[in-house]
Amino acid sequence: MKRLLLALPLIGLFGCDVNVEKGPEVTYLNMPGMAELDLPFSSAVRVGNTLYLSGNLGNIPGSIELAEGGIAGETRQTMDNISRVLQQFDSSTDDVVKCTVFLADMAEWGAMNEVYRTYFKNPPARSAIGASGLALNARVEIECIAVTE
Numbered sequence: 001m002k003r004l005l006l007a008l009p010l011i012g013l014f015g016c017d018v019n020v021e022k023g024p025e026v027t028y029l030n031m032p033g034m035a036e037l038d039l040p041f042s043s044a045v046r047v048g049n050t051l052y053l054s055g056n057l058g059n060i061p062g063s064i065e066l067a068e069g070g071i072a073g074e075t076r077q078t079m080d081n082i083s084r085v086l087q088q089f090d091s092s093t094d095d096v097v098k099c100t101v102f103l104a105d106m107a108e109w110g111a112m113n114e115v116y117r118t119y120f121k122n123p124p125a126r127s128a129i130g131a132s133g134l135a136l137n138a139r140v141e142i143e144c145i146a147v148t149e
Contacts, residue, residue, distance in 0.1 A: 024047050024048030025046075025047075025048065026045065026046070026047050027045070027046040027047075028042040028045055029042055029043055029044045029045065029046060029088075029089055030042055030043045031043040031084070031085060031088055032088075033062060041054050042054060043085055043088075043089075044085055044089055046089065049147055049148050049149065050145060050146070050147050050148075051086070051089055051091050051095070051145070051146040051147075051148060052143075052145055053082060053085055053086070053143055053144045053145070053146070054143060055100075055102065055141040055142065055143040056078050056081040056082050056085065056141065056142055056143070057074070057078060057081070057134070057135060057136055057138040057140070057141050058073065058074030058075065058076070058077035058078040058081070058138060058139070058140060059077065059081070059136060059138075060077065061081065061084065064136055066136060066137075066138055066139075070108075070111075070139065071103075071105075071108040071111045071112050071139045071140060072111055072112075072114070072115050074138060074139045074140050075111075075112045075115040075116055075139075075140050076115050078140055078141070078142050079093075079115065079116065079119045079142070082119075082142060082144055083119070086144075086146060090148065091146045091148050092146075093119050093120055093121075094121060094122075095146040095147055095148050096120065096124045096144045096145070096146045097124050097125065097145055097146065097147050098124050098125045098126065098144065098145040099124050099125075099126045099127075099142055099143065099144045099145075100126070100127045100128075100129065100142070100143050100144075101116070101126060101127070101128040101129070101140065101141075101142050102128075102129050102131045102134060102140065102141040102142070103128060103129070103130055103131065103139070103140055104130075104131060104133065104134050104137075104138065104139045104140070105130070105139070106128075106130040108139060108140075109128060112140055116142075124144070
């Protein structure tokens with residue numbers, strides 16, 4: 001072992017070509033208009049062929065106003081917002097492999113599911129968590145992971 005440690009500086013001295021493989025490229029992505037909002041997160045992050053979406057709420061795009069219609073209206077708008085982000089970054093709900101759903105009230109799980117299920121041909125893996133509060137006083141927040149080609 002001592003000989004190897006003594007030889008390491010010599011390898012660098014004589015220019016041995018060491019192939020160090022880097023990990024996949026990481027790209028931080030934002031939807032149009034996000035920079036003006038000065039929020040402390042990206043809309044999505046692409047690592048290789050995997051797209052990690054930040055949590056989305058049921059707000060009307062370009063505003064902090066939540067969609068009307070309670071949990072059903074907010075879930076529909078949340079899923080529309082997710083679809084918009086996926087499309088912006090060359091993906092779709094067909095590529096989603098995992099979602100995490102945060103609910104302000106777990107009693108609304110069934111009503112959220114009625115809307116949620118209409119957005120997927122093949123339902124991705126999913127977790128649902130009850131939260132004591134969500135941003136903007138929302139009823140639902142959903143984050144997704146998509147794998148693209």
